[in-house]
Amino acid sequence: MVFNASFRYLDSCLRVDKLDIETIVHEVGTPAYVYSLATIRRNFHRLTTAFAPLNARLHFSVKANGNLDVLRALSAVGAGFDCVSGGEIYRVLQAGAAAEDIVFAGVGKTRAELAYAIKSGVGWINAENIGELAHINRLAGDTNGEAVRVALRLNPEVTAHTHPYMATGHGAAKFGMTADVIRGLLERPEAYPRIRIACIHMHIGSQLGNTNATLAALEKLLALTKDYPWIKTINLGGGLPVAYRFNETVPAPDQLAEQLSHRLQGYDLLLEPGRAIVADAGLLVAETLYVKRQAGQTIVVIDASMSELIRPALYGAHHEIVPLRQMEGDTVTTQIVGPVCESADVLGADRELPQLEPGDKVALLTAGAYGMTMASNYNARPRPVEVVVDGDRWWVSRRRETLSDLTLFE
Numbered sequence: 244m245v246f247n248a249s250f251r252y253l254d255s256c257l258r259v260d261k262l263d264i265e266t267i268v269h270e271v272g273t274p275a276y277v278y279s280l281a282t283i284r285r286n287f288h289r290l291t292t293a294f295a296p297l298n299a300r301l302h303f304s305v306k307a308n309g310n311l312d313v314l315r316a317l318s319a320v321g322a323g324f325d326c327v328s329g330g331e332i333y334r335v336l337q338a339g340a341a342a343e344d345i346v347f348a349g350v351g352k353t354r355a356e357l358a359y360a361i362k363s364g365v366g367w368i369n370a371e372n373i374g375e376l377a378h379i380n381r382l383a384g385d386t387n388g389e390a391v392r393v394a395l396r397l398n399p400e401v402t403a404h405t406h407p408y409m410a411t412g413h414g415a416a417k418f419g420m421t422a423d424v425i426r427g428l429l430e431r432p433e434a435y436p437r438i439r440i441a442c443i444h445m446h447i448g449s450q451l452g453n454t455n456a457t458l459a460a461l462e463k464l465l466a467l468t469k470d471y472p473w474i475k476t477i478n479l480g481g482g483l484p485v486a487y488r489f490n491e492t493v494p495a496p497d498q499l500a501e502q503l504s505h506r507l508q509g510y511d512l513l514l515e516p517g518r519a520i521v522a523d524a525g526l527l528v529a530e531t532l533y534v535k536r537q538a539g540q541t542i543v544v545i546d547a548s549m550s551e552l553i554r555p556a557l558y559g560a561h562h563e564i565v566p567l568r569q570m571e572g573d574t575v576t577t578q579i580v581g582p583v584c585e586s587a588d589v590l591g592a593d594r595e596l597p598q599l600e601p602g603d604k605v606a607l608l609t610a611g612a613y614g615m616t617m618a619s620n621y622n623a624r625p626r627p628v629e630v631v632v633d634g635d636r637w638w639v640s641r642r643r644e645t646l647s648d649l650t651l652f653e
């Protein structure tokens with residue numbers, strides 16, 4: 244069985260590219276994140292190819308996966324980066340990327356973060372409110388007086404068809420500025436002499452199941468920019484969807500590219516994809532600790548939890564779960580749960596799985612995006628190891644946290 248170009252069973256063992264995952268986790272233990280650089284590069288290439296006719300520049304959304312080796316690999320193939328905090332800018336710079344390839348976004352940038360971004364020389368700041376513009380203007384003066392290139396984030400007042408926690412473009416959302424506010428700014432660009440407003444930005448949400456909301460929002464954006472022809476760049480954010488279920492299909496990126504192409508004639512396009520580049524390039528491996536059969540249920544307790552992968556608990560997200568070794572025999576309806584003291588700590592409800600026994604390892608698929616970046620130390624659980632695979636090589640990219648890491652700052 245083949246899950247994607249990197250993850251498949253060979254001789255009944257789950258492989259990542261040329262390697263046997265069981266062999267890797269035998270050395271590094273569980274829970275463990277495993278990422279395939281080959282799939283990350285392939286996904287990036289697929290998007291750059293799809294959007295090439297639009298002259299698009301891709302900024303990988305670091306909040307999806309901030310692993311340094313992942314950032315290095317993407318930088319090496321020409322990606323820019325979309326950062327939403329000073330910490331993400333720091334990580335991208337540590338990975339060796341150029342500051343000018345960074346877009347700094349975020350609904351509540353502190354003055355310290357803005358100062359750090361401006362001093363570092365980031366390529367763009369996506370501003371989300373008027374107060375922020377005043378800060379940027381003043382901080383630019385304090386630094387070297389050079390104008391800072393700014394995009395204004397439009398709240399297009401369009402509701403994306405996605406999970407409510409992933410929608411960011413409706414009018415009541417905290418994100419961006421409404422069109423009338425932006426118009427006020429574009430009428431008086433001289434009010435901020437050290438800011439060069441050069442782009443309108445929008446990001447209406449994640450995991451957008453169709454392109455309708457994007458196109459509706461783009462109409463509003465274009466209605467705005469047509470009155471200000473000196474705006475030559477449009478940033479459409481991220482949100483390209485990913486298939487999380489075996490039988491799921493999502494619109495291909497070329498479909499969106501085609502729908503955009505005639506609308507965006509004459510503009511430079513920026514995009515900020517996150518999940519579409521890394522989600523299916525990663526999985527989380529866990530070991531079965533206990534099997535309980537009670538109240539008519541089969542409950543399998545694994546050593547991964549919502550602390551390592553919060554998406555099921557936070558969004559009701561679905562991750563396919565498969566055994567590392569293909570097993571014969573009947574399947575049974577199984578509740579895959581974590582050890583954390585929360586009823587929401589269920590990683591897979593009602594899954595048809597072979598009869599797992601303690602020691603059997605499973606993989607939670609499509610966990611390369613918003614997995615480790617959302618991991619926490621809840622229940623004082625050390626965060627898991629991150630393994631990176633490049634062809635037939637693998638290495639520990641970030642070691643498993645230890646007990647002493649848990650008291651590092653005390």
Ligand SMILES: *Cc1c(COP(=O)(O)O)cnc(C)c1O
Binds near residue numbers: 348448
């Ligand atoms: C989260 C986010 C993205 C990336 O979203 P994906 O769904 O992972 O592509 C892009 N831009 C902004 C502003 C974001 O907040």
